[in-house]
Amino acid sequence: MSELNPRTTHYEFMGPPGAFAVTFGVPFLTFGLSLACSEASGGCPNSWWDIPPNLIKAVSSLDWWFSLFDLQAFVLYLAWYAFCVVSWAILPGAWVEGSLMRNGQKKLYKINAFSTLLLVLGITGGTLWSKGPAIFTVIYDRWIGLVTASVIMSFAQAFYVYAMSFQPGKLLALGGNSGNFIYDFYIGRELNPSVGSFDIKCFNELRPGLILWAIINFAMACEQYTRLGAVTDSMVLINAFQFFYVADALYNEPSVLTTMDITTDGFGFMLAIGDLAWVPFIYSLQARYLAFHPVELGPVFTSLVLALNVTGYYIFRVANAEKDDFRNGRNPKNLTFMITARGTKLLTSGWWGRSRHPNYLGDLLMSVAWSLTTGFSTPITYFYPVYFLVLLIHRQLRDDENCYKKYGADWEKYKALVPWRIIPYVY
Numbered sequence: 001m002s003e004l005n006p007r008t009t010h011y012e013f014m015g016p017p018g019a020f021a022v023t024f025g026v027p028f029l030t031f032g033l034s035l036a037c038s039e040a041s042g043g044c045p046n047s048w049w050d051i052p053p054n055l056i057k058a059v060s061s062l063d064w065w066f067s068l069f070d071l072q073a074f075v076l077y078l079a080w081y082a083f084c085v086v087s088w089a090i091l092p093g094a095w096v097e098g099s100l101m102r103n104g105q106k107k108l109y110k111i112n113a114f115s116t117l118l119l120v121l122g123i124t125g126g127t128l129w130s131k132g133p134a135i136f137t138v139i140y141d142r143w144i145g146l147v148t149a150s151v152i153m154s155f156a157q158a159f160y161v162y163a164m165s166f167q168p169g170k171l172l173a174l175g176g177n178s179g180n181f182i183y184d185f186y187i188g189r190e191l192n193p194s195v196g197s198f199d200i201k202c203f204n205e206l207r208p209g210l211i212l213w214a215i216i217n218f219a220m221a222c223e224q225y226t227r228l229g230a231v232t233d234s235m236v237l238i239n240a241f242q243f244f245y246v247a248d249a250l251y252n253e254p255s256v257l258t259t260m261d262i263t264t265d266g267f268g269f270m271l272a273i274g275d276l277a278w279v280p281f282i283y284s285l286q287a288r289y290l291a292f293h294p295v296e297l298g299p300v301f302t303s304l305v306l307a308l309n310v311t312g313y314y315i316f317r318v319a320n321a322e323k324d325d326f327r328n329g330r331n332p333k334n335l336t337f338m339i340t341a342r343g344t345k346l347l348t349s350g351w352w353g354r355s356r357h358p359n360y361l362g363d364l365l366m367s368v369a370w371s372l373t374t375g376f377s378t379p380i381t382y383f384y385p386v387y388f389l390v391l392l393i394h395r396q397l398r399d400d401e402n403c404y405k406k407y408g409a410d411w412e413k414y415k416a417l418v419p420w421r422i423i424p425y426v427y
Contacts, residue, residue, distance in 0.1 A: 019186035070145025077149035133222035173266030188266025316362025
């Protein structure tokens with residue numbers, strides 16, 4: 001195992017100090033955006049610089065700290081997570097092999113995330129029919145408590161998988177075995193922590209956070225409806241855009257098995273907080289804003305935003321389809337490729353000939369469309385595309401570094417053939 005699990009010698013995120021900063025910075029920012037951009041604080045501020053004074057004022061109050069924990073919200077979140085686990089266990093689904101790991105084995109993953117979404121839709125629709133939209137406003141009313149519950153769950157899971165990673169026979173992530181507790185806890189020490197056939201990392205990647213994101217958006221529409229007696233065009237758009245995005249990810253669940261998160265990264269606090277807290281409670285910022293600050297876009301602006309989102313989705317889906325087909329030995333478009341010294345084939349035409357990460361371009365266009373649904377009264381609702389741009393550039397840099405280590409001189413030849421990283425002729 002010592003040969004399979006060499007000591008990590010290269011740090012990311014500026015090493016342990018950066019890992020420590022992000023470990024506490026991400027929960028702080030999650031609470032910060034939830035508190036600063038809320039109806040209770042007077043709405044979303046007109047400037048980013050208005051957020052720190054409001055937060056400092058809040059955290060200086062002992063009552064504020066006690067208000068973070070809400071027992072009802074905590075139980076509600078635990079019930080949701082348990083529902084996702086039970087759904088994974090009882091709903092039928094094919095077992096699919098993952099990528100070949102360096103120990104010569106392939107893990108099996110149960111594919112039924114989309115079935116879970118359909119079950120949630122059925123329960124949600126039935127509840128809406130029998131109880132009305134007001135019952136879903138509990139998510140808006142218990143918001144901070146739900147955020148706190150997700151952060152507690154993230155820390156609990158990160159501590160658990162870190163402790164379990166010291167059991168004999170564990171396959172560790174190449175980047176998470178530094179021997180430094182802070183860094184390994186954050187980046188993820190074990191590659192695929194599991195309980196029996198239940199893979200914790202893959203499960204968290206799509207189910208509890210991603211589906212909850214769609215539920216939260218729907219709850220915000222219900223909150224708006226109980227106030228106005230109607231739902232604005234902007235709320236319809238953000239729900240439609242993001243639900244379709246979530247449904248697409250769940251329907252194409254096998255595609256996640258070849259992503260860096262599954263094949264390369266360990267499961268630690270970085271992925272736990274991202275999957276369980278950041279995705280549902282930050283990505284839903286636009287819908288939550290529209291719940292207390294309704295915006296009517298009108299037919300012209302609605303059409304423009306819709307066109308931008310459709311364009312982004314088209315690029316995202318077609319690019320991913322080309323990649324998935326090629327990885328599975330299919331090439332229906334007869335795309336050109338280069339063969340490396342390792343025998344690996346790298347696409348050099350289609351969307352993958354336009355840039356090395358065309359799917360990121362589609363993601364970015366959609367993120368801008370989502371924020372445009374909120375209008376221009378505040379810059380805070382545009383946090384997502386700004387953050388997402390930084391995230392995707394960081395991922396692209398990590399990918400370039402890993403591919404250079406893997407392919408050597410061939411990677412330089414490939415970059416000459418496909419020079420643009422994400423945005424053709426720009427970056």
